[in-house]
Structures are given as structure tokens and as C-alpha cells.
Amino acid sequence: xxxxxxxxxxxxxxxxxxxxxAIAAVLPFLEGHAxxxxxxxxxxxxxxxxxxxxxxxxxxxMGLASSIGLGIAVARPEVPVGVIDGDGxxxxxxxxxxxxxxxxxxxxxxxxxxxxxxxxxxNQPTISTRVSLEAIAxxxxxxxxxxxxxxxxxxxxxxxxxxVVGPTFLLVETAPESGPPAPRIPFTPGEMTARMRRAVxxxxxxxxxxx
Amino acid sequence: xxxxxxxxxxxxxxFVRELLAHGFDFFTGVxxxxxxxxxxxxxxxxxxxxxxxxxxxxxxxxxxFAGRMPLVLMQNSGFGVSxxxxxxxxxxxxxPCLLLVTWRGFGGKDAPEHLVMGKAxxxxxxxxxxxxxxIEVDAMGAAVAWARRTIEDRPGPVALVVPPGLxx
Numbered sequence: 001x002x003x004x005x006x007x008x009x010x011x012x013x014x015x016x017x018x019x020x021x022a023i024a025a026v027l028p029f030l031e032g033h034a035x036x037x038x039x040x041x042x043x044x045x046x047x048x049x050x051x052x053x054x055x056x057x058x059x060x061x062m063g064l065a066s067s068i069g070l071g072i073a074v075a076r077p078e079v080p081v082g083v084i085d086g087d088g089x090x091x092x093x094x095x096x097x098x099x100x101x102x103x104x105x106x107x108x109x110x111x112x113x114x115x116x117x118x119x120x121x122x123n124q125p126t127i128s129t130r131v132s133l134e135a136i137a138x139x140x141x142x143x144x145x146x147x148x149x150x151x152x153x154x155x156x157x158x159x160x161x162x163x164v165v166g167p168t169f170l171l172v173e174t175a176p177e178s179g180p181p182a183p184r185i186p187f188t189p190g191e192m193t194a195r196m197r198r199a200v201x202x203x204x205x206x207x208x209x210x211x
Numbered sequence: 212x213x214x215x216x217x218x219x220x221x222x223x224x225x226f227v228r229e230l231l232a233h234g235f236d237f238f239t240g241v242x243x244x245x246x247x248x249x250x251x252x253x254x255x256x257x258x259x260x261x262x263x264x265x266x267x268x269x270x271x272x273x274x275x276f277a278g279r280m281p282l283v284l285m286q287n288s289g290f291g292v293s294x295x296x297x298x299x300x301x302x303x304x305x306x307p308c309l310l311l312v313t314w315r316g317f318g319g320k321d322a323p324e325h326l327v328m329g330k331a332x333x334x335x336x337x338x339x340x341x342x343x344x345x346i347e348v349d350a351m352g353a354a355v356a357w358a359r360r361t362i363e364d365r366p367g368p369v370a371l372v373v374p375p376g377l378x379x
Binding site: 034036056058059060061063064065066067068069070071072073074075076079093095096098099103189190192193196197200201204 | 237259261262263265266267268269270271272273274275276277278279281295296298299300303304305306
């Protein structure tokens with residue numbers, strides 16, 4: 001007997017990576033990048049697991065982390081940019097995948113942690129278990145696209161994508177969290193703006209010619 | 212609303228000169244016919260066509276983090292789309308941004324889809340505590356100077372509203 005109705009299939013990610021494990025594997029590859037983090041629990045986990053001055057934690061404006069990262073990349077092409085996104089955020093701003101592919105920033109590492117749910121509001125399902133977000137990124141024209149489901153896969157894909165000139169997209173299958181979320185972001189929004197502006201200026205000053 | 216307005220192209224040129232003179236140096240948005248001539252003048256200055264107005268605000272926020280002074284242009288229909296980005300991104304993070312918002316539905320004379328927002332826009336701008344002014348035809352420089360000064364005094368979003376007939 002199934003307890004699942006036809007419109008909400010079971011989440012196939014239950015045995016996958018935790019968000020924490022995925023973020024811990026991703027963060028070393030985004031050192032030296034200006035990083036925009038999607039709102040909700042994602043930003044809180046990134047902040048708790050490996051805060052850097054070059055991280056921007058978006059606490060509202062769901063969907064716009066990728067647009068913010070793209071804006072940094074367009075304004076300062078010499079600054080490498082990372083985006084730590086979620087499936088709900090990507091789905092809310094699919095146009096951003098088209099914009100990123102169209103503007104083709106040279107060093108733009110888009111990572112989507114896809115747990116198939118809106119974790120911050122109580123794990124209600126998204127549609128990402130039925131629609132492949134990396135296929136949309138590929139169709140839009142990202143220079144390199146991959147889908148992985150374990151730490152080894154994350155490391156191999158990000159090591160390869162680090163050498164790619166052009167925007168890259170990595171979809172990481174993760175499991176919905178069951179434990180308590182990370183603490184709230186300890187900085188005020190104004191503090192985050194000030195430190196992000198300083199960090200981008202520093203990265204810009206130290207960045208070499210576009211790779 | 213897209214018929215050419217006498218002097219509109221010249222005013223668009225003058226307006227863009229004022230923007231550049233006041234340090235605005237990153238331009239994006241989603242078109243409205245009322246600012247068509249302005250977009251044409253901004254294209255040589257790197258205008259980025261966006262897919263949605265709130266995404267344009269996100270793009271502009273990133274540009275501001277990178278030290279730029281952004282302008283985002285949009286129709287007031289797109290202002291409706293943008294309200295959450297204004298409230299939960301630009302306002303609370305004190306991110307500088309000039310919104311150039313056209314006033315479709317002005318005076319209740321427009322296509323039906325513009326009438327509700329056209330009537331409500333001034334009250335919505337006030338309700339979200341957005342500093343804003345309507346651009347007067349003989350005081351465009353003063354409007355841009357006010358916008359820049361307001362951003363300096365209190366970093367965050369400000370809006371200039373474009374009435375029909377100013378540029379197009």
C-alpha cells in the first residue's frame with residue numbers, strides 16, 4: 001500500500017548526501033571567489049560551515065542569488081564568482097540560467113544543491129525530482145554541466161569545472177535535512193553589504209587577467 | 212503610447228548625459244516603450260537586457276557589490292514584480308540603486324492592464340518607503356541630482372518615475 005499520491009512522488013534523495021556534507025565538499029573550490037548564497041537554510045549552513053568575507057548571504061529575495069552573482073561577474077569580469085543555489089531558488093528564477101548563458105561570464109561556478117524540497121518552510125516538495133535543472137542549464141548554453149550525488153563526484157566535477165572558461169553548472173543531489181537547521185546568520189544585512197563590497201574590491205585587485 | 216514624441220530623443224540624450232555626469236555606470240532592466248529612446252542611448256554604455264525586473268534588481272545588486280552605481284529601468288508593471296526584491300534585498304541591505312519606472316496608466320488613460328497599477332503606484336511607492344519623484348520635463352538634471360544625493364544620504368533604492376510624453 002502506498003501512502004504517496006500520484007502528484008507528489010516520493011523524494012528519491014532520501015539516501016543521498018546531507019546538505020552539510022555537500023557544502024563542506026564544495027567550499028574549498030570556491031576559495032578566492034565572490035560567492036552569493038541562496039536564502040533560507042542554505043545560507044545558514046554555508047555561514048556555519050565555512051564563513052568567509054567574500055560570501056554574501058541572501059536572507060530574502062528568493063531566487064536572486066544567481067542574478068547577484070552574475071551582476072558581480074559582469075561588473076568585474078576578473079573576479080571569479082560562485083553561486084551556491086538551491087532547487088527552489090533556481091526554479092523561482094529560471095530566467096537567470098538563460099541570462100548567465102547569454103552573458104557567458106568566464107569564471108562563474110554555479111552549484112545547485114538539489115534536495116527536492118523547500119527545506120526552510122518544512123520540506124514541502126519542489127518539482128526538481130521530475131525536472132532536471134542541469135538539463136535546463138545545458139540547454140541554455142552553460143559551458144559545462146554535471147550532475148553528481150556524492151563527495152567524490154563533487155570534487156571531480158568542480159576540479160574539472162575550475163579549468164573551464166565560461167559558466168558552469170553543477171547539480172548535487174542531496175537529501176532533505178532531518179536535524180535542526182544551522183543558526184541564523186549572525187551579521188546584519190548592512191554589515192554583509194559592507195564586507196561584500198570590500199571583499200569584491202580585494203578580489204578584483206588581486207585577480208589576474210581573465211583566464 | 213509608442214508614437215514618437217517631439218523632442219523625446221533629445222531629452223533622452225540629455226537625461227543619459229545627466230546619469231553619466233552623476234556617476235551612474237551600470238545599466239540594466241526590462242523595456243517599456245516610454246523609455247525606448249533612453250535604452251537606445253544607454254546601449255553604448257553597456258546596457259544589459261534582463262529577463263525580469265526583479266532579476267535585473269539582483270543583477271544591479273551584484274554590480275553594486277562590485278563598486279558600480281546601477282540604474283534599473285522598467286515599466287510599472289515590472290515594479291509590481293520587483294516589490295519583494297526592493298523590500299527584502301535593496302532596502303534592508305542598503306544597496307544603492309536608481310529605479311527608472313515608467314508610469315503607464317497615468318491619469319487613468321491607458322490600456323486596461325495598466326489601470327490598477329497606474330492608479331496605485333504612488334501609494335505603493337510611499338507604502339514601501341521608497342524615496343521617489345516624477346521627472347519634470349524642464350528639470351531632468353535636478354531629478355538625477357536628487358536621486359544621487361538621496362542615495363548618498365541613505366544608501367538604498369530610490370525611484371524616478373517617467374510620465375508619458377517625456378521621452379516617448
